[in-house]
Structure formats: C-alpha cells, structure tokens
Amino acid sequence: MKITCERSYLAQALGVAGRAVSNRNTLPILSNVLLETEDDRVQLTATDLDTAIRCVLPAMVMENGAVAVPAHLLSDVVSKLPDAPVTLEAQDGKVSVRCGKSDYTILSLPAEDFPAVPNVKDGTELTIPQSTLKEMLRMTTFAASKEETRSILMGVLFEARGSTLTLVATDTHRLAWKQAALPMEVGTPVSVIVPAKPLVELERVLKDNVEETVSVRFGQSQVQFETDHVTLVSRVLDGQFPNYEKVIPKNVERKIRFDRGQLLDAVRRVYIVAKQNNEKGIWTTKGQFLEMTAESQDVGKAFEEVPISMDGSDLTIAFNTRYLIEVLGILDTEEISVELSGALNPGILRAGDSQDFLYVVMPMNT
Secondary structure: OEEEEOHHHHHHHHHHHHHHOOOOOOOHHHHEEEEEEEOOEEEEEEEOOOEEEEEEEEOEEEEOOEEEEEHHHHHHHHHHOOOOOEEEEEEOOEEEEEEOOEEEEEEOEEHHHOOOOOOOOOOEEEEEEHHHHHHHHHOOHHHOOOOHHHHHHHEEEEEEEOOEEEEEEEOOOEEEEEEEEOOOOOOOOEEEEEEHHHHHHHHHHOOOOOOOEEEEEEOOOEEEEEOOOEEEEEEOOOOOOOOHHHHOOOOOOEEEEEEHHHHHHHHHHHHHHHOOOOOEEEEEEEOOEEEEEEEEOOOEEEEEEEEOEEEOOOOEEEEEHHHHHHHHHHOOOOEEEEEEOOOOOOEEEEEOOOOOEEEEEOOEOO
16 A cells, blocks of 8 residues: 555544544554555544544555554654655555655554444434534533443433434433434434444534534444544444433423523632532522522632522522533523522523523432
C-alpha cells in the first residue's frame, strides 16, 4: 500500500477513528487502526469489538493495499508533522510515514489480523439532519447511568414511531427526554437501547448543520450511524428499558420560572458546600424568591437567593445540585421552568416554552 494525503485530513480522521480504540483491550490488534485503500480514498477503521468507527478521506492511491498500524502512535506522529502532504507506504511489516524532511518507520500488523467490522444492511432506516441528532444526544446522554451493575441504564433508548424520534436516558435518580420530528415516517416502529459511550463520540462527529444528514439503520443486534465521511457501528443492549412514562409526573401543583443563568450560577456556588454532603441542596420558595441552602459539618453553610415567578403555594424540597448543574449547563434558553407537586414527588425541568424536552429529577430527603 502506498498513498499520499493531506496531513490535516489524516490527523482529523485518526482523531475520530481513534475514539473507538480501547486502552484496556488485551488483544494487541485492537490498539491498531486499519488502513485500506478504496479507489481514490483511504478508509480508516478502529474497533473495541463493541463499537467501530470508520472514516473515509481523499487520497492519491499509488498502490492498493491494507495494513494495521498502532493508532495512538500514528496519530501522535501525524499530528506533529508539518502541514504538508503525507505519504504512507506499507512494506515488510513496517509503515513509513514521510512528510517534507520528516521520515518515520512504524511497525505494523497484517490487515488480515484485524477483526471484521459489520456493515448493518438490514433493519429499519431513518434519515435525520445531523444538527438535530447532535442536539438530541447532547441533551440526553449525560443522564445515562455510569454504574456497570445496571448495564441497561448505561444506554439511551431510541424510539421511532411514525414521524417522531424520541431519546430517553435515566440513571433512576434523574431522566432526560428529548423528542424531534423526522423528515419522513418510519415504516416499522423502533425501540432500541444504544450504549451512551459511543453516542458521546457520535455527538462529537456530527455537525451543527441542518443541510447535512445522518442515516441511522437499526439492525437486530447492532445500530449504524452513517454520514458522508464517518460511519459508527455499535452493539445494542439487550433488556427492558424502564417504563419512563410512569416516572413523569402528570399533575403539577406549582410552576416556578427562573432566569437560567442566574439559577445556574447560584447552584454552582451552593455546590461548593453541597458536594461535601451527598450533593444535597435545599430549595425553599418565599413568594418572589427562592432560597437555596446547603450545609456540611466539615465545611460550613451556603445560602443563595434567586428571583423567581411562581404559580402555586410555597414549599421546601431538596435536590441533588450536580444533577441540576449538568442539565442547566447544556440548555441554551434564557428562561427555564421547574414544575413541582410536592416535597416528596419528582420535579420536572423544562426549557422555556419548549414541549420537546423535559428533565425529571427525584427529590432528596430534606
């Protein structure tokens, strides 16, 4: 194999594909990236056996072939080369990397040793603007569980019915729900749980562009996300996702409106003390103000007052301050509202007047 391509394109592709490389794998081949020529392009593939990422970039192909090269080593070299065309040549178990006066030789492995990466061809397919899916992932993946003991909660539920796509993530203490309209109706309804980890990587790859689309194909045991230049394939999780609709309160007794920036700043300050006491912050409404407090025997006390407008009577309720910081940090609306029905019932946070996103937070004991 012998190719020449732009250094910036190659560095970017290695950065994207490299996110599928796991440092914990015991199989040496999985620390490599597979390079394959394809007409006037080169395809880079990396996998940890659960997730695979393929990137395609234009190249001048002088000799067809395929080779597996240590991903992080090649990425380190290419990222530090001068901004000029890079030539890669594979021969006798080695790959030479030449750029201007720079010349490196890296030991390689045969392409045949690299595991086969599936291409999801069958199943329900939908197409959605990249910017739409990117926003949906940004507003849900953070709420998925980090605890491996409940692996099903480490995923995000994808539900596609008619012309609507819904994403849901929960760790049982909070729940993020985001919905968007599809350009076309799906033929067969979909309910699939996708691990949150590869979805975080997918969000980084997708563009904030309504003109460029991403195709999603839901197979029997895998899901594939494909753009013009990047393909991500992930396994799906087996199991029953919690009935999230039961968690969302139907009756609301109070609605509190906040300036998002003011609330976020206040919660961040209170968190300095709250993190020393199970991250608990206590809310007490008093007419046109919300008093927010936290206390720790080891640190001391925190007090903040935030202006609000509220429909309903005053109450006192406790929330995990980190859960609030995480959601307030990803929203971009000036106003948010919190709907409450009692000190022991979940609260619902909404972004402005939007009906396509909600965030449910379980209360803590005051």
